Amino acid sequence: MAIANTIVLITGSQLIMRLSGANSGVGYAASKVITHASNNYHVIMAGRSRQRLDKALSDLTATSPQGQLSTLELDVDSEDSIKRAAQQVSTDFGRVDVLINNAATGNVDDDVRTRFEVQLKTNVLGPRLVAAHFRPLLLKSKNPYSIYVTSGAGSLGMAAQMRDIPTPPNPDGYCVAKAALNMVMMQEHVESVKQNLGIKVFAVCPGFVKSNLRGPEGVDGWAGVEAGDPEVSGQTLLRVMTGERDEDVGKAVHKGGVYPW
Template structure:
């Protein structure tokens, strides 16, 4: 690893969109050292091995055990990155779940715990390391399905009474992002904070990638590229907003 590499942590990156973001970064440039965050160390190690076996890989990789709903795990992970790298340049809060419990209140607790509280916990733990970066970036992987504007507009594809728990979590995540954008911008003008919306992708997130393809979902590398563009600075004109395949999405 060279001294000038961009140290990038992606939570939930052993599969799906997080894996595709990591793949995009390490194939595009030797400037990136990507840390694959994973709850299961063996799955994280397998993801790293798979990426390292790719031809023409340019960046470097490592893995990190992190369970975003476990404060001890999160704090231990931050200590490990501090000891090894001394800073963090990019944090991509990608880890997330769908609500699959029969009771809405139980499902909301579970989904918010991962998608919102988990993202806030990770962010708070790694902020001291991000503050040591010359060009810190904080990215939350969101979704236009959390847009209240879309949910309220009969002409919008998001105007449907489905996925309440997940949609609430993504709406909350947008508020979390805006708050960090304001707070961190006040202390460091070049602290860039975003929500990245990768759109609908045919991952195993729902347990049925083929059904997502039937609904017109893109292949995961497409959404991965959307998030990777935010990491790379392609969307810097829209800092503090929810950006993605639709441009800037409304709240």
């Protein structure tokens, strides 16, 4: 199989199973949107469950995408797993053009230490390690994008305005982790500019969409607020990686604009 023009790797893109049937989160929906947009794309769907990756691949293949798809075992909590995944992609493709750090946990454990440790490990250190180990592959791209999936919940400016965001109780660890992830993004952006690396670095908020993040009761929304279609998140990510939002490089962007820090 010839290697596609643009290799896109999305963490946390395996299929999420619901009791009532199958549902997708942002990563799966983005994989669908991107591979339906053009046969130029090869999306590597990365996740930590081989069984659910296989299910994601077979379900998405059945939708007749134009682009190509493959799967990759990658647990962002394990540096060994990240290293193995990077080695595999190096062997199979030799580069990555678009790295989308999407995997995250919505852990809102009642115990402060537990939820902070889980959040900071999976939602901050995990993406940072993925970025570190995939950097050599991104640098082999002619037009590299490094995208971190963030949230308006990580915006200090939004929090200071006391905006209500429909989240389950105990959202502090998640909000702190996404604010920290925005700084991870900014550090990479500044490094890329200062060292002339050519990597376009973004934080992208997918919007409030249907997913597993809020647990089984929060799949379709929270506190009476209905969540949107994650394929809309996929469209936002597609616009970023195709250059439509290049004027906002180094910022936390959402579908309709830019978040304050």
